[in-house]
Amino acid sequence: MFSRQQLVSQIHKKKSFLCIGLDTDPEKIPAFLNNFPNPVMEFNRRVIDATHDLCIAYKPNTAFYESYGAKGWQNLIDTCNYIPDDVFKIADAKRGDLGNTGEMYAKAFFNKASSGMEFDAVTVAPYMGADSVIPFLAYQNKWVILLALTSNQSHQDFQLSETENGALYEQVLQKSQTWGTTEQLMYVVGATRGEAFLTIRKQVPDHFLLVPGVGAQGGSMEEVCKYGMNESCGLIINASRSVIYASNGRDFAEAARAEALSIQVEMEKQLVKYRFLE
Numbered sequence: 294m295f296s297r298q299q300l301v302s303q304i305h306k307k308k309s310f311l312c313i314g315l316d317t318d319p320e321k322i323p324a325f326l327n328n329f330p331n332p333v334m335e336f337n338r339r340v341i342d343a344t345h346d347l348c349i350a351y352k353p354n355t356a357f358y359e360s361y362g363a364k365g366w367q368n369l370i371d372t373c374n375y376i377p378d379d380v381f382k383i384a385d386a387k388r389g390d391l392g393n394t395g396e397m398y399a400k401a402f403f404n405k406a407s408s409g410m411e412f413d414a415v416t417v418a419p420y421m422g423a424d425s426v427i428p429f430l431a432y433q434n435k436w437v438i439l440l441a442l443t444s445n446q447s448h449q450d451f452q453l454s455e456t457e458n459g460a461l462y463e464q465v466l467q468k469s470q471t472w473g474t475t476e477q478l479m480y481v482v483g484a485t486r487g488e489a490f491l492t493i494r495k496q497v498p499d500h501f502l503l504v505p506g507v508g509a510q511g512g513s514m515e516e517v518c519k520y521g522m523n524e525s526c527g528l529i530i531n532a533s534r535s536v537i538y539a540s541n542g543r544d545f546a547e548a549a550r551a552e553a554l555s556i557q558v559e560m561e562k563q564l565v566k567y568r569f570l571e
């Protein structure tokens with residue numbers, strides 16, 4: 294359970310709006326971890342222990358777990374359960390399917406009694422429309438994070454197509470606001486889209502935005518804050534590879550902390566600059 298108010302107070306308390314992406318690839322983690330019974334969990338636990346006071350969210354991308362079958366799925370469950378309660382948990386699963394299937398997806402990520410894990414939010418693709426999103430919104434104090442304008446190069450294949458209501462991604466922003474409130478809906482907007490935040494903030498002034506694409510993808514945090522920050526901060530900026538693979542040695546957790554700290558320090562400056570913090 295994580296309300297909007299709790300999210301905003303965590304940002305205040307930690308002076309951070311950092312989300313760390315737990316995109317743990319067994320082939321990229323330090324070799325010495327292979328001496329442990331479960332290298333992925335050893336890695337995740339140490340990264341979480343070293344960084345949880347500097348970030349307000351963790352975002353495992355489920356692909357990195359699903360690709361290893363039952364063991365990978367168990368690691369996703371164990372990772373979700375290991376994240377402290379005061380940190381927002383996002384399953385980056387990019388789901389979306391018609392009603393009864395959508396209900397099963399929502400159960401998988403939100404209903405611990407059924408699946409063994411309970412995330413606070415799930416990323417959802419909007420392409421199939423309202424009935425594919427509504428099953429997730431039926432859960433109290435849970436969040437849907439809808440893909441709007443993504444950070445990848447091919448975002449222009451569909452998202453920028455012109456419709457009678459502006460670009461397709463703008464239509465997603467407009468229409469989806471009738472499905473849920475600012476207490477349960479956020480949008481994914483890539484950091485690589487910089488000035489687009491100006492247009493986006495005209496359409497969704499109050500919503501939180503999940504912003505991947507800083508770090509390894511080269512997006513600018515400064516630009517995102519300039520055009521995207523609102524009174525509640527309104528931003529959760531994600532960095533995955535640049536934090537978790539900051540070092541490939543025995544010091545990987547310390548290096549992840551150092552990288553997270555340097556992002557947090559910059560975030561604090563931005564929070565002061567845009568008057569979220571005194």
Ligand SMILES: O=c1ccn([C@@H]2O[C@H](COP(=O)(O)O)[C@@H](O)[C@H]2O)c(=O)[nH]1
Pocket residue numbers: 314316354385442443444445481482483505506507508509510531532533534535
């Ligand atoms: O538009 C999008 C949507 C999702 N992602 C995901 O975020 C992380 C980014 O990882 P980095 O290592 O910081 O580049 C990853 O899980 C992506 O699948 C995105 O990048 N862009």
